[in-house]
Amino acid sequence: MSGAIGKVPSRSTFAMCVVTIALGMTATARADDMMVGKTIATQGTAKGVAACISCHGAKGEGNAAAGFPRLAGVNASYLSGQLSAFANGERQSTIMQPFAKLLSANGRSAVALYFSSLPPPAGIKTNDSAAIKPSDTGAWIATRGRWDQGLPACAQCHGPGGIGVGVAFPPLAGQPAAYIESQLHGWKKGVRPPGPMALMPVIVSKLSDTDISAVAAYYAGNVGPSDNAAPVGSKQ
């Protein structure tokens, strides 16, 4: 392909210019989205959307006491997908649905982009090779699963330390325990949509209430003191 273009230098130059301009426009559009997203997140909208940070924390870190999830560093496509699901009623939440409905599709994408760009909580331990005891139910389910029941480990899809993987597998580390518990119970009761390949309803069918509390506590606690910890993924 490059050979064909190369036969006509002027066309090649032209193509490069187009690419450069397109990239520049994309970067500008992204910066614009980021500004729009930041405004929604920190100030809300004139139509009545409250500032996201009033519940989700100034840095998108979530609110452990209230069980509001952390948004910082969560994949943008995942976040905008959830906002769309709140807007169309697939995912139920009396708090989120009105706000999600009031936002335009662009607004939802922009605010998702903004929160995804914020750093995740510091001190997430991604080294799960340390000795873990089977009696530590939360850590064991998180890193080893319970295969005699066909239950995979959380980390097998949500990544080392639960830092999240790609679009479909959101981070668990640093999420409030109450949030993780409520979502797992939501799948158990059939009120949260099954999600990709309906994986989670099968997973939760193998978890007892005690298991759910234990694994939620494990991931909620997988963050370190913010003063001395390295950001996620920087230390391998």
Next chain:
Amino acid sequence: MIGQSWFSKGTLTGLLVIASGAMGGITYAAEGSTPEPSAPSDAKAFAPPAEAAMPTNEFGKSIKLGEQIFTHTQEFAGKYVGNSLNCASCHLDAGRKPNSSPLWAAYLVYPAYRGKNGRVNSFAERLQGCFRYSMNGKAPPLGDPVLVALETYAFWLAQGAPVGEKLPGQGYPKLPAPALKADYTRGSQVYAQHCALCHAADGQGQSSGGKAVFPPLWGAHSFNWGAGMGEIQNAAGFIKANMPLGLGNTLTDQQAWDVATFMDSQERPQDPRFTGSVEATRAKYHDSPNSMYGEKINGRVLGAP
């Protein structure tokens, strides 16, 4: 096992549907599919010792090291590893899971004569093969602490099992021949629907925090052409029993054969036994309908340098 004498699976499914419908509001019933009668069962398999029973003495330390190598292969045996897989990528539950080529069952059937190299192999030599082919790396020398630890772990897992016997759950299940000849195109559709979410559309898997989470299934970072998983019948058996992860035995045998054919019809690192010619290497090591090595797929001869 429970209640099967009078309770048909169809009845059970019907009851579940009624139950989930009765809850009211928007609910999302789990889409459980009923395994086929041929589905390999994990239930009757040998139970290796519980993790909590692992000794803590010097011997136990070697067992633990073996387990760590098994689950974090790059981290604990990096110099012998040439790709981003772990032993546990294909031997699930740290080598414990039946029908996922569990270590406890493998330990019992060595030493054994292997057609692969035409002689009797010790268990340690069999482990060397894993590194050379499946891990696309270098075989640790016999006596190397890596091999000793892995052998110790396998020995411990096999406590109480009968030496020399092939136990239920050993290796990967042998699926009956597919009703329709296994097909690349149908396999690509199965792949897109059931596999790509995790292993990515291009088969390269997904990483996070610098670690491979979903292993690459083909390409430069996957197993090489000499690995057992490159043989379609092994891949089909593994996939049927274990994939998608957490949803084992939900694909049909036909889907497993088709998607295994698709996966094993992609480019991957050269067979380390390559003789210099694809035809000759195929004739010597891949002369089987279960190997696509040397076959022409999408206009390219697989394995051609």
